[in-house]
Amino acid sequence: MKKSKAATLSIIAAMYAVAIHAEPRFMQGDAAGFVVSDIKYALGPDASETGACPAGMSKNVVEIYIEEHGIVRGEGETEGDFNRRVRRDSRIYSQSPEGKNYCSFPELAQPDPHFKTVQRSDIKVRGINIDGRASLNDFLDAQGNRGIDNQFFRVVGCSRSFQSEGLSNHFVTTMKTGAWGITIQLSGLDDIKNDNEVKVVIAANADPIQLSAARDALPYATYARSQDPRFRAETTARLVDGVLTSDPVDMRFHKVVNSMILERPLQQARVVATLTEEGLLNGYLAGYTPVEALYDFVYGYRSGKTSEGELSPLRERSANGTAFVLGHTCNGGYYALKEHADGLPDPETGLFTAISTQYEFSAIPAFIVDVETKSLNSELTPGRLL
């Protein structure tokens, strides 16, 4: 993230040096548009740094099977044969006795004791205090004060793939291929430092992000907002000393994995970000992700759709493959999410149905237009995503 951000910054600096003028270059009247150029989950430090996973890291079904049954390679058994054997035999851990796969039906499984979560709370974790309270389960902010609501980190903090060298926090790569994107537009902006009434529209980007030859996002491109109202959110915000804070609103974005399209909802989401004179917006998107939806887009892919809008035939295989490769079990993730949910209580049962989730993002100036657009390739993908 750093490298690309620095490059984008230098692009902007190189393209023009802004003198202190009455109106900064990125403003269009009282409006300013942005496109997210980088985004990832806001997490805490690696387990190796904090020692927050004393019971070890989460395991996949093969590792669990080998450990629980003390499986070893037989005499004269080749590596390939051994691998095939354990993969085959460990399937008992990934499906019900009736053969229903636990990634697709995690509710049929038991909680997984091998799925490890962060047990301590005295860790400095990135993000904001969403609910304004300092609860026992909250993490510490950079100054050491309790209050950071980031239970998603608690759930994934002991998974190998969510450590800094792991692959789970690089989903921005698909954004850079243009498969999805996020636009932000501020209006009613009278002053870029202080304004107590700003309107904010956050919407999915219907156009692919424009990159330079070095694959850095280019500022001042034009993007159309998604015309799907489910992917648009409007709210109000305040700007205080250059820090924008928005009022809670439900948002929804896309996630794309293995050509499957999933939805990434964020309820009661807030933006807390700094706005610079060059028009860079950096900060957090924080809110509560419904557990079932989060399970889908991180672990189980149950609702994964093709570009035609049909349920994808790749869901189950991909979910199992992902779990194996990234080192977790689907049901492990499912129950951990349920256990650490901390938001949106069900009105009848009182049980929490959503889990605090935070994203760190950077956004650069862009022109956001509200028109229908489509790709030159749209005849190839009739139920278009973009």
Add this chain to the structure above:
Amino acid sequence: MKTLSRRRFLRGTMKGAAIGVGLPFLDSMLNDSGKAFAATGQRIPVRFGTWIWGCGMIPELWVPKQTGYNYTMPEHLKPVEGYRDKLALLSGFDVKLDGVPNKPHVTGCFGLRTGIPIPDRQVKAPTFDVLIADAIADTRFRSVELSTTGMQRSYSYRDAGSPNPSEVNPLALYHRLFGEGFQDPNQASFTPDPRYMAQQSVLSAVQEERKALMAKVGAADRQRLDEYFTSLRELEQKLALQLQPPAPVKNFVMPEPPEANPVDAEMANVIENHKIMASLLARALQCNQTKVFNVLFSDTTSNLRRPGVSSTHHTLTHEEPIDRELGYQREVAWFAEQSMFAWRDFLDALDSIPEGDGTLLDNCLVLAHSDCSLAHAHAVEGIPVMIAGNAGGRIKTGFHLAGNADPVTRVGLTVQQAMGLNVETWGGLSMATNRTINQLLV
């Protein structure tokens, strides 16, 4: 009298590579003819082939830091340093998705080979090797496909329902090429294509107007027309070459049937089988059994394996954490490097066959490519591409060219043009292009 001025190049001098706007590297303009025939003046056929390796490369170890001719050979390409002059490295050419879902290891490979990005294997156009074979194949086999990891698939498709399957077994390949039905090239009889004779005659007829025209125009214009008629004569001479029989195949030695080797995806076996099959293929090309070939060294979801390691190359690309010191995945890098050793072996096989004034490789155009650049991200941007050989003098090599996010269909277009196809634009939808890579063509 040449009145053409020389261009000057304005190159960026600060830090990064400059963006060329369709610029050749050499400070040269309209070259006098690309000699389509070997320096011996004899007609040697030009062959085309592709060589695929799966799961991309490690950019820090594969993409040269400099562009042009004097680049430092990067770590993973050191095995082919000996072929520097016969290689063109093309980095930074993209499959342009523009809204099409990226099916990992599929969209990139088919996008590159058909010119249209597709979200599955339902190709919307033939792969370019099929187009080239249709244009140039006049041999026993229209094309030969082989695969060295035991997987029968190839990425040579005529249409969605007609893929060309690969030969996976060296012994089977041997029998197919040199068993029953083998034709000794030196026994074949040659009849010149009467079209060339007719065309020659027509060009002489055009010459007949020379006297009348020269009388009509002023002195300065006479010189220009003289240049035109000189060019016309050169064209006639080129045609005359086509009327000659193809060069006799010298030094052809019938190969022995290969030893039976285990055929699987274990690296050592794959390397060995690849060497055997490459050698058989080279002999087959030498004696004109085919002019087009497609080699699948490792599948796009590379099933290459190391003994003692349970994961395949492909699963490692997703599974293996990035090494903190190196900044990339160590095991994955090993497979990427091995793929380049194998590429060197392939070039060795072609280059070891003397032909005309040089070797078989000189008369080939081999396009090596992968299905992605960064495998763990399935990135179809910057898919690594290499072109080897000189296509009988029709292409230039020896440089590294940065594509700067240009569509990779420029490569497919250019190789088709180099092989003599009359194609001005290629690719479809977001990848349609008519921009030839002029640096490649003589």
Add this chain to the structure above:
Amino acid sequence: MDLRKSRFGGLNFGRQTAQSTVGYLTRASAIAVIVILNLAGCSAEFGTSDRNGVSALGEPPPVGGPPLVRRLTESQYRATIADIFGPDVPIVARFGRELRADNMIAIGTSKAGISPFSLEQYDNAAAGIVDFIFAPENRARFMTCEPDADSDFDEQCARTTIEHYGSKLFRRPLREEQIARYLEQARRSTELVADYYVGLGLALRGLLSAPEFLFRIEEVDEQNPDSLSAFSKAERLSFFLTNSAPDDALLAAAESGALNTAEGLEQQVERLMSSSKFEQALRAFFADMLEFDLFEDLTKDAQLYPAFSPVVALDAQEQTLKTIVHHLVDQQGDYRDLFTLRETFLTRALGIVYQLPVPTRNGWEQTVFPEDSEYAGIQSHLSFLALHSHPGRSSPSLRGKAIREVFLCQEVPDPPANVVFNALVDTGGNTMPTARDRLHAHNSEPACAGCHKIMDPPGYALENYDGVGTWRDTENGAVIDASGNLDGRPFSSPLEFGEALRDHPETGKCVVERMYRFAVGRDIVWYEREYMDYLIEAFKAREYKVPSLMRDIAMSENFFTIDSDAVRYEGASL
């Protein structure tokens, strides 16, 4: 820093010559002084109309120039093939770089030859064209007759085809001996390959590679050697007004002699100018004038200008051409307004560099530069600004030179051979933050000042646009000063500079001169000066409408007049 050399050696004095030689020297080079005085002289002299008793709207006696041999340009080749065989015929060839002579491709066509490589490419293109039209599924479109059997040679049918297409390609009826020659080739080829269509196709390929097709060989009229022949007139007229070969109606008018009458000529001129092909001629002219072929050499530093790409370069050219055509043709606008107009067309790729919104995702958005943006006029388009800059920075000298040469037809001499650049290289330094500061040496060093005092000021006006054309208020932290003076007219911003350029007396004259050279393919002959005056007056009188200028040229006697004794001035101009 590397000043681009002017395209040809020797001195050019603008439109005046040694008449204005000055008899004294200063420390500045005499040449520079002459140039300065010439410019001043020019402005004064042409400020008025009605000189030497020539009425503003009456053509002086025709002068003409020598008959020429002009090679077809790529766009002319393509247009001709499309007109004759249809727009879907593929043309697969690598056309070489067009030759520029006297600053114009149109004049280069009179000097360019055809190299072996070029001819091979033409032959390739011919093969593709012939394959297409003789393909079984297409041939009915192109042949009106067919042989009894495919392997039989049908002389009558072949003759018809050869005559029909040959005359269109050669732009005049074929002589009997030409017909016989190609017919004989078709016969022999048919016999050799036992296929009529292949045989006839090869003959057609010969026609497509023949010098009579690839070159426009102008002939004088047999009865009247001071004039082009009717068919040469048709050719010159057609390529001028449509950038393509004469169509059937025009060839018929030539054949019948109608083109030799004023009424007949007028009819054809009106017809051609109201056709959809007229726009192509304008595009060819402006692409030539604005030197768009130089885009092939253009590179920009990827780190400094990441938004610049080959797509942007192509879009930039198209933007300017669309803007020009829309203004001059659709709006019948004043040519001079091209330097101040805000109406334009944009794509998203261009929008990133201009930093303006473009709602249309694929293709062109017809739009207007906003009032509060600093873009107006074609000199503020990326196609001008990016083209006349260095890979890593803007260049007042390159842009100033281009303003002078492209829009004002004022020649700027080459730099002296012993120029020392080390004072100018420090671009990041604090002591010389802006280009104006760095170029101070230009203006104080005597050997340099003469030309740079002329060249740089227009370039300074444009320094707010960086090396690719994006607006900037400062350079290296210092505010950019865009004020200056264009030959006496002051300006303090690029917008005011655009107005100064619009009102400059040379602006209108320059395009007149250039259009005439484009039309005839050679530089102006000495004795054509009065004709130039006539055209300039007419241009003014018609409110600087470019189509009217083209009509005036096409309808003038001088346009078709030949002076066979005229010596061709190699490299010199008036």
